[in-house]
Amino acid sequence: xxxxxxxxxxxxxxxxxxxxxxxxxxxxxxxxxxxxxxxxxxxxxxxxxxxxxxxxxxxxxxxxxxxxxxxxxxxxxxxxxxxxxxxxxxxxxxxxxxxxxxxxxxxxxxxxxxxxxxxxxxxxxxxxxxxxxxxxxxxxxxxxxxxxxxxxxxxxxxxxxxxxxxxxxxxxxxxxxxxxxxxxxxxxxxxxxxxxxxxxxxxxxxxxxxxxxxxxxxxxxxxxxxxxxxxxxxxxxxxxxxxxxxxxxxxxxxxxxxxxxxxxxxxxxxxxxxxxxxxxxxxxxxxxxxxxxxxxxxxxxxxxxxxxxxxxxxxxxxxxxxxxxxxxxxxxxxxxxxxxxxxxxxxxxxxxxxxxxxxxxxxxxxxxxxxxxx
Numbered sequence: 001x002x003x004x005x006x007x008x009x010x011x012x013x014x015x016x017x018x019x020x021x022x023x024x025x026x027x028x029x030x031x032x033x034x035x036x037x038x039x040x041x042x043x044x045x046x047x048x049x050x051x052x053x054x055x056x057x058x059x060x061x062x063x064x065x066x067x068x069x070x071x072x073x074x075x076x077x078x079x080x081x082x083x084x085x086x087x088x089x090x091x092x093x094x095x096x097x098x099x100x101x102x103x104x105x106x107x108x109x110x111x112x113x114x115x116x117x118x119x120x121x122x123x124x125x126x127x128x129x130x131x132x133x134x135x136x137x138x139x140x141x142x143x144x145x146x147x148x149x150x151x152x153x154x155x156x157x158x159x160x161x162x163x164x165x166x167x168x169x170x171x172x173x174x175x176x177x178x179x180x181x182x183x184x185x186x187x188x189x190x191x192x193x194x195x196x197x198x199x200x201x202x203x204x205x206x207x208x209x210x211x212x213x214x215x216x217x218x219x220x221x222x223x224x225x226x227x228x229x230x231x232x233x234x235x236x237x238x239x240x241x242x243x244x245x246x247x248x249x250x251x252x253x254x255x256x257x258x259x260x261x262x263x264x265x266x267x268x269x270x271x272x273x274x275x276x277x278x279x280x281x282x283x284x285x286x287x288x289x290x291x292x293x294x295x296x297x298x299x300x301x302x303x304x305x306x307x308x309x310x311x312x313x314x315x316x317x318x319x320x321x322x323x324x325x326x327x328x329x330x331x332x333x334x335x336x337x338x339x340x341x342x343x344x345x346x347x348x349x350x351x352x353x354x355x356x357x358x359x360x361x362x363x364x365x366x367x368x369x370x371x372x373x374x
Contacts, residue, residue, distance in 0.1 A: 002321035004314060006329045008291040009186035009211040009269055011145050013114055015040040016329060017282070017313045020273050020294035021118035021148060021190070023060065024305045026092060028102040031115070035106075037307040038314060041114030043294060046091035046150045047099055047139070048120045049131050050158075053090075056236050060087035061223070062247070062301070072224055074233040084250065085297040086223055086234060088155050088243035091120055096138060107143035116188065117144035120153070122160040123171045129178040136179045136187075146185050149176065149210075151201075152192040152217035154244045163192035163217070169204035176208030188271065190214040193257050199264045212269040214294070215261060216254040218244025247297035251275025255284050259340045262289035266337070277309065279316025286329060287336035 004015040018041040019025050019034050026045040034042050064080035065072050072083070092099075107115055117139035122128035136147055151172060153162030165171045172189070179187055189205040191198060193216035202213045220242050223234035232240040254274025262270055272285030277298035285293045295313075299306030326332055 002318045002326065003328050004317055004321075006291060008271070009146060009188065011114055011186065013040040013292065014112060015314055015317070016286075016292040017041075017310055018043055018114070018116070018271070018292055018294045019299055019305065020296040021046050021116075021150065022296040022300070023089070024296065024299045026094075028106060030305050031106055032109075033307075034305045034310075035110045035113045037305060038310045039113070039306070041116060041145075041292070043116040043148050044092075044099070044103070044118050044144075045094075046118040046120045046153065047094075047096055047135060048091050049096060049135065050122070052093040054093060055088055058234065059089035060085060060300070061234055062086070062297075063224070063245075063249070073226070074223060082247065082297075082301065084245050084247040085218075085300065086221065086243050086245055087218070088234070088241060090156065091150065091153065096135065100138065100142060103139065103142040103144065114145045115143065116146045116148050117142070118148040118150055118190070120150040120156075120161060122158060123165050123168075123175055124160050128160065129175065132175055132179050133182045136183050140183060140185050144185060146188055146211075147179065147183060148188045148190050148214060149179060150190055151175070151205075152190045152214075154192060154194060154218055154220045155242055163194055163220075166190075166192035166201055167195050169200050172201045173204040173208040176205050176210050180209035186211040188212040188214050190217055190273075192217055193253065194220050198257055199260055202261055202265065202268075206265065206268060212271055212291075213261060213265075214271040214273060216250070216257045216274045218246040219250055219253060221245035246274065248275050248277065251281060251284070255288065258285060258288050258290065259337070262334070262337050263340060266334070276313075278312050279320060282313060282317070283320065286333050288340075289334040289337045291329070291333065 006013050006016045019039050021043040025042045031042050061074045062082050063074055063084040065083045067079045119135040121131035151166035156162035187210055189210045191201050223232050226233050258272050270290045271292045272290040273294040276282050276295045282293045298309045302308050
């Protein structure tokens with residue numbers, strides 16, 4: 001039988017599948033249900049010290065495409081397929097005090113299951129760095145096995161939080177270093193994909209002492225406009241703000257970010273997030289070099305915490321490994337990372353037939369190439 005257990009940042013997981021920091025992990029009840037369902041670990045909804053008030057009305061909706069048409073809408077109709085989730089939800093609106101005691105009780109009841117405490121504070125001054133340390137010490141005292149620093153939320157009210165930290169390599173390094181000064185458990189950093197070169201921010205986090213980098217959070221986006229009403233399909237009193245796109249639509253985008261990271265830092269550890277609903281999806285991240293993966297959208301659509309999703313993931317991984325004779329994740333992890341190369345290294349036709357991307361004759365949809373003399 002295949003052994004689904006793995007060790008990531010020094011922590012043993014019964015399987016490499018985690019619920020991501022999101023609505024599925026917003027309460028102790030959900031976390032307990034997740035462990036009962038078989039998830040190897042959970043990353044708590046991000047916990048902070050500052051007041052949080054979410055927007056009026058829905059915080060998350062799901063974008064659907066017609067199976068036999070071209071319309072994309074958040075309206076749930078027959079003959080449509082979920083292509084993405086969209087949310088403008090903030091971090092946990094429950095204060096730190098609400099979580100204290102509850103996490104410790106869960107860890108005592110499920111000692112073999114992994115709790116990763118997601119935390120967020122501000123940046124740029126000693127008080128806020130102290131807040132990061134307060135959160136880190138509180139959660140590790142609760143029995144958290146690791147911490148995940150949220151440098152990635154795409155829609156925080158404050159300019160010194162979330163993805164605004166993840167876009168600044170100096171803040172990435174400084175905040176990570178501050179947490180590492182007090183942390184006795186591994187520190188993961190979740191980065192935003194909304195940056196020009198994610199390698200720079202990852203390097204800064206590793207320089208600050210990060211044990212792992214997590215990618216990707218949701219991509220900044222807007223909901224579509226209903227052509228019948230001319231209103232955004234997700235709005236409050238007609239107004240909308242940028243939110244985060246997740247789910248199946250971002251799988252290829254997230255893989256591109258992850259490939260950059262694992263190729264640049266082949267000896268570092270990474271947790272992959274984005275678009276995972278079955279083992280085939282998760283396999284992409286493992287083959288690129290990830291040691292664990294995290295799931296959100298698929299779980300939300302499956303009884304809030306994904307009991308069927310985790311069954312699909314573990315059974316799919318076991319069948320894959322048994323069929324190919326793999327004994328552990330390490331037997332196939334990273335084995336496709338080196339297949340990703342610069343465009344210039346992709347084989348071309350004979351050079352006499354290749355004209356630098358231009359054809360001698362016009363190709364359908366393109367204008368004829370123009371020769372400019374000097």
